[in-house]
Amino acid sequence: MTPQALHQSRLKILDAATDVVRAKGYAATTVDDLCAAAGVTKGSFFHHFKSKEEMVLEAVAHWNTWTDGIFAAAPYASAADPRDRVFGYLDFRRDLLDHTVPQFTCLMGTLVQETYATHPAVRAACDRGMSSHVAILTRDIEAARLKYAPDAAWTAESVGYFIQAVLQGSFIFAKAKESAAVARGNLAHLRRYLESLLGSPDQNPR
Template identity: 65%
Template sequence: MPDTKTRLLEAAVRVIRTKGYAATTVDDLCATAGVSKGSFFHYFKSKDGLALAAVGHFSTMAAGLFAAAPYHQAADPLERVLGYVDFRVSILSGALWDYTCLLGTLVQETYDTHPDIRNACERGLSSHIGELTRDLALARQLYCPTAEWTAESVGTFMQSVLQGSFIFAKATQSAAVARDCLAHLRRYLEMLFGQSSTVERKET
């Protein structure tokens, strides 16, 4: 069984993604983690303190998940970029809180009221965009070296589509809209890199 601190971190990731930050209480977090309030305050001074730590915990978990994803095995950087989108589609399963983003959820509620949380979320999102940017830059050099756009801007656009798709998934209570958004994102990326259809190209 995870230690008390880890249980609180995992509870924060789950409860905040389920209820939102404002609606989450210390009692909710303790009940989900199966710990007392005394244990909570032994590790964290406040809900804000736990949220900050949960951002780092979530980012570390996400980094491990994506580092082990199969799209990294492709030799072609564009195939890795498209494979990333395919992988995001493949993990759109389970309850909403299973696949929506803690950082996106937090920053929507705290961007003006909790600058420390906002900045931590921005660092986490930017780090993930940085991972995408490396393959985007290599794919740009290979397929469209004179393109006017930057790899960083496309990485940010990809993350924007993802975060927006999570909002609509919450609004509709369904992953279907997120899958549609990611399908459009994949088609856009193929057009951006001058590929009519990577799938068709491989099958011919």
């Protein structure tokens, strides 16, 4: 097998993992499941990865690279006003709810709920990935705070974590109810809360 073919088979496994684990969870996902979804042999899997855990750690890194690119290329990311970027992020998240439940939920959120006490390396990788996403979001929140609420007592980081907590909790309810309805309602409430902090997007800065 050529180096390019090896690389492609590795990517197929990592892509499959992001879908299968979000749908079935870590423990229920078998190597056979991953091979079937990726269209590769078990031998190919173990050529690339020593274990399911090693593969999942690489899948988390793969997920972060992929999602970072999606959010960076989203329309809201190019808005000139930081408040527009913050609310645009919420709108983008809302639009993602049009997909199926496994497709809009978070790989890291799924993993950490199940593995935080049993697989410390997976927990730590999820923590780094989710915290990195919060840090990116925090930059826009802080810029919006300085422009629209410079005297506010809250920190941009705390709001960033709150946004992600609402999203991750919404994903849990979406799985429980097999519907995005609660998640949509939560995002609407989150928007109203952020408007209480930053004003609505159509307001002028101070």
